[in-house]
Amino acid sequence: MRSKCKADFNTIFPALPRIILTELEKSYDRIKKNFREGRYEPSELNGGKFCETVYRILEWYTSPNQSYASFAATINNFSQSVKKFENMSKFSDSVRFHIPKILDALYGIRNKRAIAHAGGDVDPNYMDAVFVVSSCDWVLAELVRLLHGITPEEAQKIVQSIITKKVPLIWDIGKVKRVLNPELSFEEKTLVLLYHEYPTPVIESEIFSWVEHSNPTVFRKTVLIPCHKRKLIEYDSTNGNVILSPLGLKFVEDDIKLDL
Numbered sequence: 059m060r061s062k063c064k065a066d067f068n069t070i071f072p073a074l075p076r077i078i079l080t081e082l083e084k085s086y087d088r089i090k091k092n093f094r095e096g097r098y099e100p101s102e103l104n105g106g107k108f109c110e111t112v113y114r115i116l117e118w119y120t121s122p123n124q125s126y127a128s129f130a131a132t133i134n135n136f137s138q139s140v141k142k143f144e145n146m147s148k149f150s151d152s153v154r155f156h157i158p159k160i161l162d163a164l165y166g167i168r169n170k171r172a173i174a175h176a177g178g179d180v181d182p183n184y185m186d187a188v189f190v191v192s193s194c195d196w197v198l199a200e201l202v203r204l205l206h207g208i209t210p211e212e213a214q215k216i217v218q219s220i221i222t223k224k225v226p227l228i229w230d231i232g233k234v235k236r237v238l239n240p241e242l243s244f245e246e247k248t249l250v251l252l253y254h255e256y257p258t259p260v261i262e263s264e265i266f267s268w269v270e271h272s273n274p275t276v277f278r279k280t281v282l283i284p285c286h287k288r289k290l291i292e293y294d295s296t297n298g299n300v301i302l303s304p305l306g307l308k309f310v311e312d313d314i315k316l317d318l
Contacts, residue, residue, distance in 0.1 A: 070202055070216055077129060078118065081111040089194055098187040105190045109165040112197055113140060116153060119204070120146050136165050152200055164193045218257045227316050228254045235268045239315075244269050245281050246314055252291060252302040253310040262298035 067083040074082070085107040092102045110133055117126035120143065133139050140158035143149070167186055195217055203213035227250055229236045235254070237247040247269040252260060262282065263274070271277040282300065286293040290306035293299075302310070310316070 071205060073205065074115065075118065075124075075126075078111060078114055078126070081107065081129065082115070085111055086194060086198060089191060093187055093191045098183040100183065100186070103187045103190055105164045105167075105194060108194055108197075109136065109161045112157065112161055112201070115201065116140075116143055116157065120149055120153065137162050150204070152204060157197055157200060160193050160197055164190060164197075215257055237269065242314070244271055244277065245285060248281050248285065249290060249302065249306060249310050250314055250316070252300060253307065253316075256302045256307065259299040259301040262293070262300055265300055 067079055071079055071082070085105075089103060089105060089108060092098075097103060110129075113133060113136070114126040114129070118124050127133065140162050143154050143158050146154055167189060199210065199213040199217040202208070202216050203210055206213070227238055229238050235251060237250055242250065248265055251265060251268050262278070265282075266274050266277050269277075271281075278295075282291070282293045285291045285306070288305075289303055290309055292301050292303055
């Protein structure tokens with residue numbers, strides 16, 4: 059039986075105060091959604107709310123009575139404020155240095171950079187957006203690791219499941235999944251389903267059943283093998299495992315509409 063690492067914010071951060079949990083999920087989801095939909099402008103992909111929420115998580119985590127600043131209060135001079143964690147010697151370097159420094163850089167880059175670019179240049183807004191998304195992913199994975207005492211690899215798997223946990227295009231019916239857009243090809247349906255399950259491998263027979271193909275041999279020859287050759291997936295014909303590749307992730311996010 060395949061192991062599942064699907065998770066959501068409620069199950070992986072059960073101890074967090076409800077208001078912090080809500081703000082963390084809302085700010086993170088907005089960043090990921092805007093990036094996926096190509097909205098790279100500072101006004102659209104701003105990590106400020108995420109930073110302010112994580113700052114309060116660090117306060118809550120390090121406080122003897124689990125107190126933290128009200129969300130109604132303004133954090134004055136964010137760059138200076140995060141330095142207070144450096145002196146908390148009983149906590150890990152991640153709490154004292156790594157997360158605060160990432161937050162400081164993340165908070166500043168979207169507030170201070172809004173650069174026009176000439177034709178042919180690399181769009182600085184896109185570069186900043188990649189930094190914002192990658193930084194948020196790393197910080198979230200580190201919070202998972204800190205609050206659960208697991209390895210970075212296990213934390214990253216949980217974060218990855220959060221990243222892909224909401225695909226309105228997919229309908230879960232117990233052990234059965236369906237792609238709700240009938241206009242997608244069998245290849246597109248397969249990739250979307252693998253995206254939904256990532257980073258967990260899926261058995262070939264399950265994917266075949268989920269896309270409702272009529273012939274397993276034809277499905278293998280016309281969908282799985284071609285996608286494997288294009289490096290969109292890794293298909294192990296020996297054990298039947300199929301998993302989306304990094305190139306496949308990019309293809310799904312760039313070329314397939316994930317919302318109905």
